[in-house]
Amino acid sequence: MPLTCSKTFGPIPIAHRQHRHPGRCRLVHGHGWTVRVTFGCERPDPNGFVVDFGGLRAFDDWLDENLDHGILLSREDEAGRAMVEAAPELFKVTWLGVASxxxxxxxxxxxxxxxxxxxxxxxxxxxxxxxxxxxxxxxxLTRG
Known part of the structure; x- marks a missing residue:
């Protein structure tokens, strides 16, 4: 039976917009996003851990470098792309299939x-x- 453990990151200030949404969500807005990652294993490491929480610095670094005070935009968001191209120094963008x-x-x-x-x-x-x-x-989102 697998063992699991979880690590929570955040809140992380991130803006986004849903360019196809008919309502307010089409406008750029922000949230304090939180991410919880659940890890699994069949056998713990030599310390008895699923994962060593102290060894997850790469996760923190990725979140900080890519998301903290950034914006999520859809790759298909032409207005969002034009906004970023007009003033690239103002944006730290993560391009997603869907900015949700x-x-x-x-x-x-x-x-x-x-x-x-x-x-x-x-x-x-x-x-x-x-x-x-x-x-x-x-x-x-679950594994599978």
């Missing part, structure tokens, strides 16, 4: 999976990613 909790969760599953594999090999994996854009709204 769902899109960010998918990107984090990919990126964090690569970071974890670099340190743990196949011993441990990302079991799930939870992304909250605020206290009330969350998405969960």
């Amino acid at each position: 909790c769902e899109g960010l969760a998918a990107e984090l599953m990919r990126v964090f999976g690569e970071l974890l594999h670099a340190s743990e090999g196949d011993r441990a994996w990302i079991e799930r990613i939870d992304v909250w854009e605020d206290d009330a709204n969350r998405v969960t």
